[in-house]
Amino acid sequence: MFISGDEMLVIDHSDIKTNNKKRIIKLLSMERELTKLDISRKLDISIPTVTTIVGELMEEGLVEEAGMANSTGGRKPMIIRFLPDSRYSIGIDLGRDYIRAVLTNLDSKILKDKTCELNVISETEVLSVIKRLIEEVIAEENVKDKLLGIGLSLPGTVNEEDLKLEVATNFRLRNISFKELYSHFNLPIYLENEANAGALAESKLGIAKDLSNLIYISITEGIGGGIFINNYMYKGKDRRAGEIGHMCIAKDGRQCNCGRRGCWETYASNRALIKSYNEKSGSMIKHVDEILKRYKAEDKIAVEVVDEYLDNLAEGIQSLLFIFNPDYIIIGGEISKHSDIFSEKLSKIILRNNEFYSEGDVHILFSRLGEDSNILGASLIPILDSYGFTNINIK
Numbered sequence: 001m002f003i004s005g006d007e008m009l010v011i012d013h014s015d016i017k018t019n020n021k022k023r024i025i026k027l028l029s030m031e032r033e034l035t036k037l038d039i040s041r042k043l044d045i046s047i048p049t050v051t052t053i054v055g056e057l058m059e060e061g062l063v064e065e066a067g068m069a070n071s072t073g074g075r076k077p078m079i080i081r082f083l084p085d086s087r088y089s090i091g092i093d094l095g096r097d098y099i100r101a102v103l104t105n106l107d108s109k110i111l112k113d114k115t116c117e118l119n120v121i122s123e124t125e126v127l128s129v130i131k132r133l134i135e136e137v138i139a140e141e142n143v144k145d146k147l148l149g150i151g152l153s154l155p156g157t158v159n160e161e162d163l164k165l166e167v168a169t170n171f172r173l174r175n176i177s178f179k180e181l182y183s184h185f186n187l188p189i190y191l192e193n194e195a196n197a198g199a200l201a202e203s204k205l206g207i208a209k210d211l212s213n214l215i216y217i218s219i220t221e222g223i224g225g226g227i228f229i230n231n232y233m234y235k236g237k238d239r240r241a242g243e244i245g246h247m248c249i250a251k252d253g254r255q256c257n258c259g260r261r262g263c264w265e266t267y268a269s270n271r272a273l274i275k276s277y278n279e280k281s282g283s284m285i286k287h288v289d290e291i292l293k294r295y296k297a298e299d300k301i302a303v304e305v306v307d308e309y310l311d312n313l314a315e316g317i318q319s320l321l322f323i324f325n326p327d328y329i330i331i332g333g334e335i336s337k338h339s340d341i342f343s344e345k346l347s348k349i350i351l352r353n354n355e356f357y358s359e360g361d362v363h364i365l366f367s368r369l370g371e372d373s374n375i376l377g378a379s380l381i382p383i384l385d386s387y388g389f390t391n392i393n394i395k
């Protein structure tokens with residue numbers, strides 16, 4: 001899918017009506033309560049058309065009448081109220097050793113959150129756990145009739161039309177088909193690469209809301225990139241764009257799972273950081289949080305390893321700046337929780353010996369959606385596809 005926010009091509013009258021309907025829902029989702037006259041004035045749509053569309057929306061349960069507004073002379077007008085819990089969406093996040101499922105409403109508020117840890121990752125295991133989690137969410141919240149669809153955030157190259165995860169080098173998974181979910185749940189299924197899903201969430205809900213040019217760097221087991229140019233998510237000819245984790249930063253460097261050497265993610269992913277620390281300290285730490293805690297406590301090896309890690313992270317970011325010159329670069333993933341300790345240092349390294357950029361030119365932000373960004377992006381896709389809007393009030 002080529003996601004373009006809420007713009008659409010108007011071709012004939014039914015398209016105009018659909019477009020007006022989407023504009024009215026979007027406006028109501030932002031303003032929450034409006035009279036028909038307010039809607040008509042704000043969107044420049046005639047009162048009879050607004051009345052027809054609002055009637056349809058009421059029948060569909062998306063809005064309700066909420067009492068009378070003060071009169072400006074004449075009859076008191078009825079207030080129309082948006083109902084964020086009138087529809088729901090399900091987001092799935094496939095991680096290296098877990099599958100997470102969330103239920104969100106039209107405000108992208110997480111209403112149900114379930115995680116299942118995985119020991120073995122195989123096609124059958126992945127599909128059966130996803131099915132079980134979704135079934136549990138649907139049964140516990142009794143939302144079957146109000147679901148718009150299921151969005152999946154996946155760690156690799158995704159074919160949205162064929163509903164396939166084609167390649168996931170860090171998971172040793174290939175050609176997993178998710179078509180079965182469609183027949184099982186009889187709901188629209190949407191697949192998205194995890195970095196694209198994260199970029200979508202940041203651009204619609206997060207700190208980069210309404211920015212037209214941004215590069216989202218998803219740092220997990222590997223590194224992926226979501227590229228938004230002039231409000232369009234750029235995916236490339238075969239949807240393979242954004243594999244920024246496999247940019248070479250050291251010729252003949254560390255061995256990568258993709259078969260090449262010196263890829264950025266072998267130096268700047270979570271796995272790279274954990275591996276360097278464990279090798280130097282002889283520890284068996286499994287989580288980046290622990291290393292960053294030790295870094296804060298000025299543990300000598302942690303400081304050495306994290307400083308080296310930041311140098312490597314900066315190396316890739318510099319290349320991205322040179323290529324894209326974006327409004328913002330957003331760093332997502334677990335390390336974004338610890339930005340307080342290294343954000344300044346990282347900016348300094350990026351600007352060191354950099355003739356093209358100076359302070360103030362480079363905006364590097366850390367995701368505030370944190371670990372939720374990929375999964376929120378996934379659950380947004382069914383909402384965007386149905387109504388073309390996303391609400392801004394999250395959490």
Ligand SMILES: [Zn+2]
Binds near residue numbers: 245246256257260
């Ligand atoms: Zn690689």
